[in-house]
Amino acid sequence: MELANCELILEHLPGAMVIDLQGTIVYINKQCADYIGTARSHALGRDVREIFPDTKMIDSLKLDKPEIVFYNSFGIGISVEVPIFSEGVKVGLLEYDLVQGSEVLYELADNYTHYLDQELKYLKHQINELRSTKYSINNIIGGSEEIMRMKETIISAAKTNSTVLIYGETGTGKELVAHSIHSLSTRGKHNFIKLNAASIPENLVELELFGYEGGTFTGADAKGKKGKFELADKGTLFIDEINQMPLPVQPKLLRALQENEIERIGGTRSIPVDVRIIVTTNQDLRTMVQDNKFRNDLFYRLHVIVIKVPPLRKRLEDIPLLTDYFVRYYNKAMGRNISHIDEQIYHMFRNFDWPGNVRQLQNVIERGVSFAKGEHLGLGDLDLDDGARSAIPARGPDVPDLIKTVKNDAERKLIAATLARFQGNKTKTAESLGISRSLLYQKMYRLGIK
Numbered sequence: 001m002e003l004a005n006c007e008l009i010l011e012h013l014p015g016a017m018v019i020d021l022q023g024t025i026v027y028i029n030k031q032c033a034d035y036i037g038t039a040r041s042h043a044l045g046r047d048v049r050e051i052f053p054d055t056k057m058i059d060s061l062k063l064d065k066p067e068i069v070f071y072n073s074f075g076i077g078i079s080v081e082v083p084i085f086s087e088g089v090k091v092g093l094l095e096y097d098l099v100q101g102s103e104v105l106y107e108l109a110d111n112y113t114h115y116l117d118q119e120l121k122y123l124k125h126q127i128n129e130l131r132s133t134k135y136s137i138n139n140i141i142g143g144s145e146e147i148m149r150m151k152e153t154i155i156s157a158a159k160t161n162s163t164v165l166i167y168g169e170t171g172t173g174k175e176l177v178a179h180s181i182h183s184l185s186t187r188g189k190h191n192f193i194k195l196n197a198a199s200i201p202e203n204l205v206e207l208e209l210f211g212y213e214g215g216t217f218t219g220a221d222a223k224g225k226k227g228k229f230e231l232a233d234k235g236t237l238f239i240d241e242i243n244q245m246p247l248p249v250q251p252k253l254l255r256a257l258q259e260n261e262i263e264r265i266g267g268t269r270s271i272p273v274d275v276r277i278i279v280t281t282n283q284d285l286r287t288m289v290q291d292n293k294f295r296n297d298l299f300y301r302l303h304v305i306v307i308k309v310p311p312l313r314k315r316l317e318d319i320p321l322l323t324d325y326f327v328r329y330y331n332k333a334m335g336r337n338i339s340h341i342d343e344q345i346y347h348m349f350r351n352f353d354w355p356g357n358v359r360q361l362q363n364v365i366e367r368g369v370s371f372a373k374g375e376h377l378g379l380g381d382l383d384l385d386d387g388a389r390s391a392i393p394a395r396g397p398d399v400p401d402l403i404k405t406v407k408n409d410a411e412r413k414l415i416a417a418t419l420a421r422f423q424g425n426k427t428k429t430a431e432s433l434g435i436s437r438s439l440l441y442q443k444m445y446r447l448g449i450k
């Protein structure tokens with residue numbers, strides 16, 4: 001019975017007070033009066049600004065729905081302001097406290113910070129997991145002796161801080177090797193920072209590596225900027241295509257490697273850095289040294305642990321494993337369910353030269369999986385030459401031309417003859433050749449069939 005008593009309920013709300021549209025206090029509970037240090041009898045009937053000069057209630061009279069406000073008078077707190085309506089017409093405003101006093105607020109803030117910390121830890125963990133599942137040594141597929149030996153070297157390299165120099169043709173997996181060393185090492189929790197010496201203009205390489213001090217040049221960030229060395233602190237700095245490192249920068253890089261400290265451009269202080277260096281090259285550095293295109297001293301500083309990633313054509317026995325792996329990978333990525341791979345595919349793959357190495361194989365399979373119908377991957381779904389072209393960068397080695405010409409001729413004749421048989425009907429032609437219409441179009445375009 002007592003509980004239906006509204007006044008009794010209001011008495012239990014912390015800091016409850018009601019004003020009318022003029023700002024006159026029409027209700028104030030004992031707790032509120034005590035909190036702001038007044039007597040209820042004194043407050044009732046007075047303008048709220050008289051009792052509580054910093055009040056936000058007058059402003060809040062214009063609210064049409066409840067709002068939460070922070071206050072900092074009579075202590076710190078958080079209150080709720082609730083407009084009161086009678087038969088659709090606003091008649092006043094109720095205010096009561098959610099938080100009274102700084103202790104509660106600090107405790108809340110602490111709890112929230114703790115919650116954010118936990119959240120951050122969790123996300124960091126997730127990121128590390130993702131990174132390590134994408135780039136771990138387990139993702140280096142292959143059972144050949146070359147790969148097994150390379151994996152052993154990766155494991156022992158990961159236990160040291162020595163510089164690693166990775167040699168290998170395009171698409172052999174050099175970056176994968178670098179990532180694996182990083183994630184296996186104690187530095188794996190820290191940054192893996194990448195710099196590609198070939199992809200930035202020569203005069204910016206130094207800036208990227210060492211950063212700059214504030215006010216060095218117009219347009220620069222006033223606070224200065226960290227370079228890759230500083231960003232990689234405690235982690236790994238991966239310099240891709242070191243053979244393209246501009247000669248004038250080489251002595252500065254060498255100095256950083258020897259002293260374990262750097263100077264930002266335009267700065268005078270030395271900044272200590274703790275960085276593990278992994279570099280790749282697709283040119284023979286020793287020959288470059290002989291031709292005065294690479295500094296001798298830097299070459300010797302980098303030539304500590306050397307990993308040679310073998311080209312795919314030298315380990316053809318890895319092809320079935322890689323093929324199955326990429327088919328599974330693209331099944332998942334594209335929501336496909338290819339469960340059978342034509343034997344002829346393995347046969348053809350083993351007779352191909354793979355100038356674009358694993359990347360080329362991966363691209364050929366990606367395209368194949370997207371063209372394949374149903375659960376079967378057949379020879380007709382694959383377009384080796386086209387895949388090869390997109391897989392080989394411009395400076396890569398050439399495809400053996402004779403085989404290619406003969407193969408293209410045969411393919412051109414077959415397609416032209418089939419088209420003639422079906423009076424140019426592409427759907428029927430594709431069907432008869434066991435390939436999709438879009439692949440037929442691509443082949444026709446590539447082979448110059450109109």
Ligand SMILES: Nc1ncnc2c1ncn2[C@@H]1O[C@H](COP(=O)(O)OP(=O)(O)OP(=O)(O)O)[C@@H](O)[C@H]1O
Nearest residue numbers: 139140141142169170171172173174175176358359
């Ligand atoms: N042994 C392997 N097992 C599984 N995937 C591999 C393997 N080697 C390479 N790959 C895959 O092939 C692609 C190319 O590899 P990566 O980028 O490491 O080559 P790279 O040697 O750095 O080439 P580039 O010289 O062109 O930069 C990547 O998608 C990589 O994951």
Ligand SMILES: [Mg+2]
Nearest residue numbers: 174175240280
């Ligand atoms: Mg690479």
